[in-house]
Amino acid sequence: MADLMYWEAIRRAHDEEMARDPLVICMGEDIGVAGGTYKATQGLYDKYGPERVIDTPISENGYTGVGIGASFVGVRPIIEIMSVNFAWLAMDQIANSAAKVRYMSGGQLTAPVVIRTPGGTAHQLGAQHSARMEKVFMGIAGLRVVTPSNPKQAYGLIKSGVRCNDPVFINEHELMYNMKGEVPDGEYFHPLEGSEVARHGKDVTLFGYNISVHWCLQAADVLSKQHGIDAEVVDLYALSPLDRAGIAESVSKTHRAVIVEEAEPMVGVGAEVMAIINEECFFELDAAPVRVSAATVPIPFNRTLEKATIPNANDVVKAVLKMFGK
């Protein structure tokens, strides 16, 4: 096991897949000569050349469509969108072409592309650079949505995404590229479906994904050390489809659920997980499930307001204590 940073893990996955298959390409703005905004493709331009590491114009819908079209005829593109906020421009091609083509063609055609992009709110990037859009993509039938919470997942989800015959949307995080973690030395394919128990516990389940897994883990630590509450943390790295069985299994054990999301509550991951709990294991519940979500505002520039918008570990602790009547 090597300790890699999240961006290094992503870079390694690109490199291995490109070395293996000459039809694997990557494309995006400033990814080639400049090496990528978050270094995810550093050095690959020199290694694989401009035909396979493609610097695109600022034409998100256009180049995403080019990648999808290439995938129709056997190319395996890894498309980088510099920030998830710009994915709005590519939405037509992602939702109308990639996600629907298998179905509309009665299974004749598929769009095996990987679209990866940082989401999340970083530090004072303003309303148009701070979107959390995972729920938007989760709502699109025909698209797989995954969101790595650590370098191992970041690596293994790209590896699986490139090989899988469906379009796979990978939601990374602006603040996580420099996070370190263990990545297997040999090839590793993280499953595109399922969930992972990041911490075992018996009193309450904290559901997180991507960066919020870390808030949950911090909260679980405080809860156990200071309040004697033993929280389980479930990492929902696959957001679509969601792991219904995994959600039900954990809630059936702890009988309590708190869902922690970086986005606004409306039509979000929390709402969806609550619905699954209702449908799968309502009678196992000892308390009504609770969401910890962002405020429903476009992200403010001011740092104090920005911090007040996004939840943190402390908010998770408070929600759990309230649930326990403490």
Place this chain on the structure above:
Amino acid sequence: MSQLSTADKKRLLRSMLYARRFEERCYEAYVERKIGGFLHLYPGQEACAHGVLAAAKAGHDYVITGYRDHVHAILCGAPPREVMAELYGKETGSSKGRGGSMHIFDVRYRFMGGYALVGGPFPLAVGIAKGIKMKGGDEISICFLGDAANNQGSFHESLNMAKIWQLPVLFVCENNLYGIGTRIDRSTAVLDQYKRVCGYDMPAKQVDGQDIEVVYQAAQEAVNYVRSGKGPYFLELKTYRYRGHSMSDSNAYRAKEEEQEWARRDPVLILRDRMIKAGDMTQDDYSALDKEIIDEIENGVIKFAEESPEPRVEELEKYVLAENDPYVRGGAK
């Protein structure tokens, strides 16, 4: 077409130097961590906004642009101290601390905003022009964007609509040769941006964006054309940014020789040297002016931004939706 008078030139030199010092002071404040987030600075391109807005009616005509927006806002009339307070995220800022550097708005002066998504303002500018035409005003809509933005579909869609509906919009392309770290010849089929406009049957012209007198002349022609109701116009200004794309840009992708070549064509110094040569000012006058500006920014702008209050957390949700709108809850007559 009128020439710039000596008084005009003095005013514009002062304003360009002010813009330069303002942006340099932003840089310092960013390094001191007083300003956070993304920060895109304007040095090198001053003659573009200055020349065009000297020819237009600043504060009367509508202006819209991207994220490199401080100077455009100030030239429309936005008080510099409010722009700076916005960069500091303060309640007294142009956008009440909610927007930040990329989202300066001052609608009092018809500065319709800075937008962070490349290409986003094109259709908005066309829409503003549509509104002007419907209301019968003599304003025009001016859209300042970069060269790389022209690779968005919104560029082509917007030019086409502006033309078929004969709208009063002036597209100003500040061609600084780069979109972040990608040089124009690596992203764009045609290097001269005005040539791309031939498909939309509107006048399109390219001039030197470093010489304010040249920009002013070309802009007068463009503004007059648009204001007279003949429809849209495209003006390309060849320019260069002296700093990195934003503060997080190492700027490693540009050749030293290229940077030096453009440094010799500094828009502030071109005008200064011309005025000194013509006997309109001395080097001492210029140095005194520079000092005066630096003091003004320190005492009138930075101080205001630093001493201004933060927005209150209780007001986090203010401005998300309309307040007390009679049509929201029913019962409106």
